[in-house]
Structures are given as structure tokens and as C-alpha cells.
Amino acid sequence: MQAIEFKNVSFSYGDGESRKEVLKDFSLTIKKGSFVALLGRNGSGKSTCAKLINGLLVPTSGTVTVFGMDTKEKGNLFEIRKRAGMVFQNPDNQQIASIVEDDVAFGPENIGVPRKEIKERIDYALLVTGTEEFRHSEVARLSGGQKQRVAIAGAIALLPDILILDESTSMLDPKGRREVMDVIRTLNREKQITVIDITHYMDEAVEADEVCVMDNGVIVAQGAPNEVFAQRDLIRKSGLELPVSAKIAEMLKSAGLPLQGEILTKEELSEKLCELLRKN
Amino acid sequence: MRIVAEKLSFTYNKKSKFKVDALKDVTLTIEEGSFFGIIGHTGSGKSTFIQHLNGLIPVEKGFLTVGDINLSDKKKIVRKRYKELRSKVGMVFQYPEYQLFAETVYEDVAFGFRNFFPDADKEEEKRAVFETLALLGLGSEYVNQSPLDLSGGQKRRVAIAGVLVAKPEILVLDEPVAGLDPVGKNELMKILHALHENGVVKTVIIVSHDMDEVCENCTEVAVFSEGEVVLSGSPKDVFKNTKLMNELRLGVPITGQLQDSLSEIGVEIDTDFSRDDFVEKVVEYFKNSK
Numbered sequence: 001m002q003a004i005e006f007k008n009v010s011f012s013y014g015d016g017e018s019r020k021e022v023l024k025d026f027s028l029t030i031k032k033g034s035f036v037a038l039l040g041r042n043g044s045g046k047s048t049c050a051k052l053i054n055g056l057l058v059p060t061s062g063t064v065t066v067f068g069m070d071t072k073e074k075g076n077l078f079e080i081r082k083r084a085g086m087v088f089q090n091p092d093n094q095q096i097a098s099i100v101e102d103d104v105a106f107g108p109e110n111i112g113v114p115r116k117e118i119k120e121r122i123d124y125a126l127l128v129t130g131t132e133e134f135r136h137s138e139v140a141r142l143s144g145g146q147k148q149r150v151a152i153a154g155a156i157a158l159l160p161d162i163l164i165l166d167e168s169t170s171m172l173d174p175k176g177r178r179e180v181m182d183v184i185r186t187l188n189r190e191k192q193i194t195v196i197d198i199t200h201y202m203d204e205a206v207e208a209d210e211v212c213v214m215d216n217g218v219i220v221a222q223g224a225p226n227e228v229f230a231q232r233d234l235i236r237k238s239g240l241e242l243p244v245s246a247k248i249a250e251m252l253k254s255a256g257l258p259l260q261g262e263i264l265t266k267e268e269l270s271e272k273l274c275e276l277l278r279k280n
Numbered sequence: 281m282r283i284v285a286e287k288l289s290f291t292y293n294k295k296s297k298f299k300v301d302a303l304k305d306v307t308l309t310i311e312e313g314s315f316f317g318i319i320g321h322t323g324s325g326k327s328t329f330i331q332h333l334n335g336l337i338p339v340e341k342g343f344l345t346v347g348d349i350n351l352s353d354k355k356k357i358v359r360k361r362y363k364e365l366r367s368k369v370g371m372v373f374q375y376p377e378y379q380l381f382a383e384t385v386y387e388d389v390a391f392g393f394r395n396f397f398p399d400a401d402k403e404e405e406k407r408a409v410f411e412t413l414a415l416l417g418l419g420s421e422y423v424n425q426s427p428l429d430l431s432g433g434q435k436r437r438v439a440i441a442g443v444l445v446a447k448p449e450i451l452v453l454d455e456p457v458a459g460l461d462p463v464g465k466n467e468l469m470k471i472l473h474a475l476h477e478n479g480v481v482k483t484v485i486i487v488s489h490d491m492d493e494v495c496e497n498c499t500e501v502a503v504f505s506e507g508e509v510v511l512s513g514s515p516k517d518v519f520k521n522t523k524l525m526n527e528l529r530l531g532v533p534i535t536g537q538l539q540d541s542l543s544e545i546g547v548e549i550d551t552d553f554s555r556d557d558f559v560e561k562v563v564e565y566f567k568n569s570k
Contacts, residue, residue, distance in 0.1 A: 041461040042432035089459055090375060138298055144374055144455075145322025145489075170459045171374070173321045173489040175529035200461050241462040244492055244534050248555055255563045266534055270541040277547045277566060 001068055003162055003194040004030040004053055009062035011048055022048045024217040025062070032161075033192040035185070037205035037225075040214035041239030046198045047089075049214075050166045053196070054084045066162070082111050085160035089167035091147035100134045100142075100150055101126070107158040118157075125153040128183045130176075144171035152180060156187070162194045163187070169199070181207070202229075202243040206264050213238050229264055245269040281347030281368060281449050281482070283310040283333060288342035289507075290328055302328040304507040305342065310500070312449075315476055316485045317494035317515075320504030321529050326487045327374075329504065330452050333485075334369040335362045346450075367396045370448030370481070374455045376439035377432070385430075385438050386423040389413060392442040412445040413438075415480060416471055433464030437471070444481070451481040455488060469497060495519060495533040495553050503528065516552040 011023040022045045030036055038046050051057040052064045055071040066084055069076040085107070088094050097103040104125055108118045126132045129149045134142060139150065148171050155163060163184065169177040181204060187193045197208060205211050211228040213221040215238045221228045229235060229242060242250065242264075249263040249272075259276065263269050290303040302325045310316050320326045331337040332344055335351060344351040346369060349361050373379070382388035389409045393400070400408075410420060416437040422430070427438050436456075444451065456472070457465040476484045488494050494501055494515065501518045503511040505528050511518045519525065519532045522540060531537070535558040539549060549565055551557040 042464060090378075141292065141298060141300070143323040143327065167459055171322070171455065171489075173529060174491065174531050176322060200459070200465075202462070239461055239463040241466075248534065248538075248559065251555060251559045252562060255559050257563050257566055266537060270538055273538060273562070274541060274545050274547075277542060277562075277569070278545050 001032065002029050002065075003032040003034075003067060004028075004196075005063075005065045006049070006052070007063045007065075009052065009059045009064060011045075011052065011057065011060050022217055023052075023059075026218060028212065028219060028222075030194060030196065032194055033188070035188050035195045035207075035209045036197065037208035037211045038196060038198045038214065039200075039202075039205055039211060039238075039240055044214040044239075045217045046214055047166055050086060050164045050196065050198060053162070053164060054081050054086055078111075082158070083160055084162040084164060085155035085158045086164040087148075087151050087155045087166065087168040089170060091144070091151040091171075094151055094154070095139050095147065098138055098140065100131065100137050100139055103139055103150060104153045104157050107154055111158065121157045121159065122153075125157040128156065128186075129153040130179060145173060145176055148172055149176070149180065152184075156183075159191075160193065162196070164196045164198075166198045167200065169201070169204070177201075177204070202241060203245075203265075206243050213240065215239070226262055226264055230262060282312050282345075283308075283450070283483075284343070284345045285309075285329075285332075286343040288329075288332065288339065288344055290332070290337060290340050292328075301507050303332075306504075306507070306509050308502055308509050308512060310483065310485065312482050314483055314500045315473070315498050316483065317498035317501040318485065318487045318504065319489065319491070319494055319501060319530060322489075324504040325507040326504050327454060328507075330371070330454060330485065330487060333450070333452055334366050334371050336371070363396075367446045368448055369450045369452060370443040370446060372440050372443050372451070372453040372456060374458060376443075377427075377435035380427040380435060380439055380442075383426060384424050385413070385418070385427055388427055388438060389441045389445050393445045396446040408445055409441075412441045415444065415475060416441050417467065431464075433460050433467060436460065436464075436468065444475070448481060450483040450485065451475070452485045453487070456486055457488075457493070469493075473497070491519070491525075491531055491536075492533045495535070496555065503530065514552070515554070519553045 006026055006028040009023055009026045012019050012021045014020055040046050055077045058072050064071045066080045069080055095103050097106055101122055104122050105118055108121050126135055129152050131149045131153055169180055184195055188195045199205055206225045211225050212219055220238055221231060221234055245266045246264050249259055249269050253259050259272050285306050285308045288303055288306040292300045292302055318326050339352040349365050380388050386409055390405055393405055393408050418437055427435055457468055472484055475481050501515055502509050511521060519536050522532050525532050533553050535553045535555060549561045551561045
């Protein structure tokens with residue numbers, strides 16, 4: 001069974017004159033266990049997609065199904081939200097308790113997880129997100145990045161089958177982002193959690209199994225990262241950019257360095273550079 | 281206006297078990313005219329430090345002067361200068377667009393103006409609002425729109441206009457490009473450079489997590505860790521400390537990482553870590569070794 005299926009979905013905000021069509025006849029299938037990066041400029045419809053998945057929004061026309069359950073059916077929502085955890089861009093929008101461990105416990109409590117297991121889940125979620133030391137701290141006193149980690153811990157404690165990250169690492173420092181993404185990668189590989197990563201970090205997108213580029217409410221490119229980023233014109237037209245290493249590689253090439261092949265990651269660039277300069 | 285901090289310390293929740301030493305003996309000078317980058321891991325004290333700069337957090341221990349305003353002087357007269365201080369030091373918080381509140385772009389920006397120039401007439405106000413919006417790349421077609429109808433990048437620029445309209449000499453921005461798409465990021469950084477180069481603001485201070493961004497944009501950098509300034513200087517002076525930067529969980533720009541990999545195979549190049557300089561030196565090395 002597919003984890004998520006968008007079938008000819010259209011969605012508009014508002015009505016009458018102020019009506020704004022965000023998604024237009026949008027179709028997308030996300031396989032169970034895949035790691036998909038969703039890219040696109042601000043306003044391209046990415047966050048709307050995320051909210052359609054767990055029924056925070058319902059399509060104007062078309063259907064969204066999560067593990068076969070239609071998000072339009074009110075009776076499915078509890079089960080859908082239990083299985084699809086979401087982390088928003090701004091942690092202040094989703095933190096409700098005043099102490100970190102209570103905040104992480106809120107989700108599991110809500111879905112009726114037994115008390116003993118809740119404790120185990122909190123321990124695990126705090127451990128993998130590196131927030132153990134804040135366990136008894138006040139959420140309001142944490143920095144932006146620390147709050148983001150706690151928000152991610154809250155979603156992990158739900159042990160969802162689908163994890164939707166909507167710009168959820170934007171306030172983390174580089175190492176912190178790396179660590180959180182490693183945790184999510186591990187959850188994806190070992191527990192087959194389906195991950196949808198909405199991000200503006202091209203370097204993060206390069207590590208996904210699949211990249212979807214959205215523009216103006218439709219998907220304009222979809223495929224493996226190297227296939228998608230090879231389409232330079234499309235990347236530029238969609239308001240995106242190349243990963244930093246790819247940009248530097250382009251600069252080196254145009255300055256006359258005979259670098260061969262497609263370069264997307266730092267590792268690839270480093271390898272090619274060493275090869276080239278060692279030879280001489 | 282020069283900013284001088286000497287042994288500046290600050291503790292949150294002093295008398296409770298939630299006590300946090302956010303700043304410990306911070307000594308740092310930010311020269312007028314610099315494009316200054318403040319970096320550090322989450323919770324390292326960066327935001328606490330910048331909130332001192334316009335008196336949002338009063339000096340608890342140590343010394344701090346902004347221009348000729350001595351913020352560590354606890355006499356009443358200093359409190360009276362807070363308004364002047366806040367007009368000179370413009371503060372743009374993380375995700376400032378969440379603070380937009382008025383019905384139109386004009387009203388939102390004008391609110392900032394009226395706060396600092398209560399005696400100005402309507403004509404002056406109008407001129408200031410239009411001029412400031414233009415500096416941020418927003419033409420007159422936007423003034424009557426609701427800020428809510430704008431794109432993320434535009435909203436953020438309106439929020440910055442609301443601060444800039446008070447004509448500050450120093451503009452402090454906490455993570456100014458976080459959450460923006462690549463185009464929005466590049467646009468905003470270009471605008472900040474233009475404001476700086478054209479003297480609209482004398483000093484720009486940005487807080488950032490992105491080493492590549494800081495390296496490409498800033499003239500001076502200070503690195504915060506656990507409430508202390510552990511490194512400061514030009515990007516080159518700071519990022520050459522690869523080992524320490526890695527220990528601090530910040531790392532170095534990609535150019536620095538590449539330089540290290542090259543060094544491991546005996547290829548030594550000396551760059552200032554900017555992409556332009558890196559490309560130039562690599563190509564030069566390649567040509568000379570042929």
C-alpha cells in the first residue's frame with residue numbers, strides 16, 4: 001500500500017475575489033518507507049501539501065489518502081493523525097506544556113499510550129534529539145533551535161509511520177541539523193518511517209531518495225537528486241539553487257579547471273579536486 | 281557608533297533552579313562601519329547579547345557602551361536615553377513578519393515612524409515610509425496591500441522597513457534569512473549590503489548559523505560558545521581554527537573543508553575562505569603545477 005496518495009487535488013484559500021488557488025490538479029504518490037524532499041520557493045504550495053496529508057486542510061476537489069484512508073472522512077482523522085506526525089517551522093506554534101518532558105508526553109498521552117510506555121518513549125525521543133539535558137526546563141526559556149529539537153522529539157514520541165518536517169531544522173546550527181537529520185535518516189531506514197522533508201536547504205535535499213520540485217501549485221520535477229539537480233534551468237526557474245558544493249564546482253569549471261562529471265556533494269567535489277590536483 | 285562590551289555577564293532566572301548563565305565575561309568591540317557576524321550554537325548567548333545592545337535586557341554585570349551611551353550606568357539619566365538608543369539601534373528579531381499587525385503595509389511601517397518621530401507631519405511620514413520601502417525593494421504598489429497577502433520574503437522586508445524607518449545607525453538582525461527560499465535569501469542579503477554600502481545604516485550585525493553565509497558576507501566575526509566569546513576577527517582569522525570550530529559544533533565553510541582535504545594530500549592553498557578566493561587559488565595552483 002502507498003503511504004500517501006494525492007489524486008487530482010486542487011486546493012484554494014478564501015473565496016470570491018480573494019480566492020487563491022494553491023494546488024492545481026496535483027497528483028503525487030509517496031511509497032511507504034521512502035525519504036522524499038519537497039522543494040520549491042515560498043508560496044509554491046509545499047506547506048499546503050503537508051497540511052493536506054494529516055487533514056488539517058481538506059482538498060477543494062480530488063482526494064488525499066493516507067494508508068488508504070481518505071482525509072475527507074472525519075472518522076479517519078484520529079487514525080491519520082496518529083500515524084502522520086508533523087513538525088512545523090515555528091516550534092512556538094506547537095508547544096503547549098510549560099516543561100519539556102510534559103510537552104513531549106502530550107502527543108502519546110493524547111492517543112492513549114499506557115503510562116509506562118510513555119516514559120520509555122519520552123526517554124527515547126529526548127535521547128535521539130539530544131534534548132535530555134532540558135528535560136525539566138521550561139520550554140519558554142529555550143532558544144529557538146532547542147525548541148525545534150523539542151518539537152521534533154514530540155513528533156518522534158508518537159512513533160508515527162509518516163514524519164512530515166515543514167522547515168523543521170531552520171533554526172538549528174549546522175551540526176545540530178546534521179544530527180537531527182541523521183536521527184531521522186536512521187528512523188527511516190530502521191523503522192521504515194516515511195519521511196517528507198520540506199526544506200530550503202539544497203544540501204539536505206541531495207541526501208533524500210527522491211526530490212520533488214513544486215512551483216505554482218504543480219510538480220515541475222521529480223526524481224533522484226542527481227537527475228533533478230542536473231536540470232539547471234529548471235532549478236533556477238523554480239526559484240531554487242544548486243547545493244553549495246555544486247555551485248563551487250560550477251565556478252571552478254568556468255574559471256578553467258577541467259573538473260569532470262556531475263558534482264552535487266562536498267564528498268564528490270573533494271574527491272574530484274584531490275584527483276585533479278594530485279595528478280599534477 | 282562603536283559598541284564596546286567589557287566583561288559583560290548575564291544570568292536568567294537568577295534565584296530559581298532554572299538559573300542559566302547566558303553571558304559570561306563577554307568582551308567584544310564592534311567597530312562602526314563593519315558588517316558583523318555573530319555565530320554560535322543554539323543557546324550560546326547570541327540572542328541575549330544582541331538584546332543588550334538596545335537595552336531590552338539591562339546590563340546586570342560588566343560594561344557596555346553604544347556610541348556615547350553608557351548602558352552600564354544605572355543612574356536614571358541613562359534610562360531616559362533608552363528611547364534615543366532604540367532609535368539608533370534597530371532590532372530585527374527572528375521571523376519578524378510574525379509581528380506585522382496593521383491592515384496595510386503603509387500603516388505597519390508608519391507605526392514605527394510615529395513611535396520615534398511623534399512630532400512629524402503627515403507629509404514627512406509619507407515620504408519616510410515610501411523611501412524606506414523603496415530601499416527594501418518594495419515599490420509604491422505595495423503600500424495599500426495587506427501585509428498578509430505578500431510572500432514570505434516580502435513580509436519580512438516590510439517588517440525590516442518598520443525598523444529601518446526610525447533611521448537607525450546600527451541594524452541588528454537575528455537570523456535574517458532563516459526560513460526564506462534561496463531567491464528570497466539572496467535578495468535580502470543583497471539589500472542588506474546595499475543599505476550598508478550606501479550608508480543608510482553604518483553598521484550591520486547579523487546573527488547566523490550558516491558558516492558559508494557569514495564567510496561570504498561579513499567583514500568581522502565573533503564566535504559565541506556557552507556564553508563566552510571564544511574567537512573573533514576576520515572570517516579568515518576565525519575559520520582557520522578548523523579544529524576548534526568543529527569542537528564547537530559549528531564547523532567551517534565548505535571552502536575550508538575542501539582546503540583541509542587538499543592539505544591531507546599535500547596540496548596547500550591559503551585562502552580567505554571566500555568562494556571567489558578559493559576558486560582563484562585552486563585554479564592558480566593547478567596552472568602552476570602543470
